Amino acid sequence: RKEVEQDPGPFNVPEGATVAFNCTYSNSASQSFFWYRQDCRKEPKLLMSVYSSGNEDGRFTAQLNRASQYISLLIRDSKLSDSATYLCVVNGGGGSNYKLTFGKGTLLTVNP
């Protein structure tokens, strides 16, 4: 099983659509979870941290299920500017909590 596995994509959606990304991770010791976005040939940028209780930031909602080691990201009312690759990221847990493990990412294109 890959350390962090994401929907392979790509996703093409019209403006205003709701889109969901799924991610699973293999390291049960992981303690911190994040969604980053990466624009083409740019650096990853932190979108949001993911908490066990679920959290929302505007149009973005993240969920975490520790029992099934599953993370999700929901984007509502998608905008053209949401077009990017979305990266699911978990930390190493325990003494390696600084070590981030990235999924390969899911490419989203929002069309006018």
Added chain:
Amino acid sequence: NAGVMQNPRHLVRRRGQEARLRCSPMKGHSHVYWYRQLPEEGLKFMVYLQKENIIDESGMPKERFSAEFPKEGPSILRIQQVVRGDSAAYFCASSPDRASPQHFGDGTRLSIL
């Protein structure tokens, strides 16, 4: 308030040459991390440094690669005798402590001819 600064943005080297990649962390950040992104792959952890110390280099290839973060100046990732397989984007990240979210620089895109 400058973010993580990496230079150069693009670096071209011939096989057998040396590549030096530089990273200045965000102001107030003393923890630096290097990641490598091969084409069509996710970012992979390479090394974690604090000032003058290598904390974890478990992701570094055993040969040709080294990293440092001196008391003064930027962190340096050094690749000796580069080969075609070293072509990748190298990202540096920094944080104020090891548990806080990491902020990434623009990356250095290394191309080996």
